[in-house]
Amino acid sequence: MSEKGQQEDVLHALYSCPKLEELWSLNPLWNHSSLKQTTSFLDLIGNIFTENRDPTFFPIVWALWKRSNDLRIGKACGTLGQLFSQAKDRLREFAMHNTTMTSAMQRTLAQWTPPDNEHYKINFDGALFQADNCAGIGVVIRNGCGQVMASLSQQIPLPLTVIEVEALVARRALILVQEISFTRVVLEGDSQTLITALKTGSHTLAHFGHIAQDIRYLASSFSDVSYTHVRRQCNTVAHSLARRAILSPFLQVWMEDVPLELVDVLQADFQSLD
Structure with a gap:
């Protein structure tokens, strides 16, 4: 995805490349204008965590990375548009198999807890x-x-x-x-x-x-x-x-x-x- 022979970094390969704008625009939380101040991939991940954005972002990133590697070795790949629905399916499948654990974690984490009396x-x-x-x-x-x-x-x-x-x-x-x-x-x-x-x-x-x-x-x-x-x-x-x-x-x-x-x-x- 690099342009004019420029060295490609991770942020460009997985997010900021203009060819990926259509994919990331499928969710307004991820579009390029929403995260325009992101200057590195590490900063992008920090932004996603900080704002508690849609967790589907992470399986999409993984799928993009895999797709890029598959293309390099000439392996058949799906379209970018298919990655979004595939990522949601993977996340839904994971949730189905981890319903009990997820519910317990949410009950634990979804409420403020006080410190001990010395703190x-x-x-x-x-x-x-x-x-x-x-x-x-x-x-x-x-x-x-x-x-x-x-x-x-x-x-x-x-x-x-x-x-x-x-x-x-x-x-x-x-x-x-x-x-x-x-x-x-x-x-x-x-x-x-x-x-x-x-x-x-x-x-x-x-x-x-x-x-x-x-x-x-x-x-x-x-x-x-x-x-x-x-x-x-x-x-x-x-x-x-x-x-x-x-x-x-x-x-x-x-x-x-x-x-x-x-x-x-x-x-x-x-x-x-x-």
Whole structure:
């Protein structure tokens, strides 16, 4: 799929090549305009994970890779249009054979859980407002009883990538905790790429590597810090705070509370504890 003899990278081969635009446009979550800020395949995967986009994306990527290899050896291949339906069929077949396990996992992961009584849990999330060239960050800190210690909503300039937004929020979350003087914390977000990088100390993701280093430096000042990944359903308060940032260009912090319009979202987490 390379053009004019240019060396082809993974992002071009599996996603950004103009010949694949018809395939990726079959789902608006994946089309080239929706993910136009993606600059590497690793960033693309991080974007997909961060936004919890349609999981059919991954079997399609695998099928594209296999199709490319088959074409190189002259093996007969189906059309690009067939890959989409084939990927959905594979995902449906997998789900049928794993219904029990999937249901159990969803029950476990689809609700917010409090930390133990010796720690405070910090949930964080980001939101993109590309039309306004800005992003929103949201942070909420709660104790072992689920009570809010502080919450934050802030509008920031639009970073280059989604993963940078998540990293900036995590850094701001730890700064907020420092200001409140909590020392034993759990940092929890729905970006698996970022949480994995923080757990492993990876420096391979150049787009946010310097921010991850800042986060680890801040974390070194606490007596105990751990990182956990959850699905978006378990991170709704932080997500709502991030979305709220579009309403004001100023930093807003609420001590032992959340904005009035988010009380129902907070109460939903309390109900999940019953």
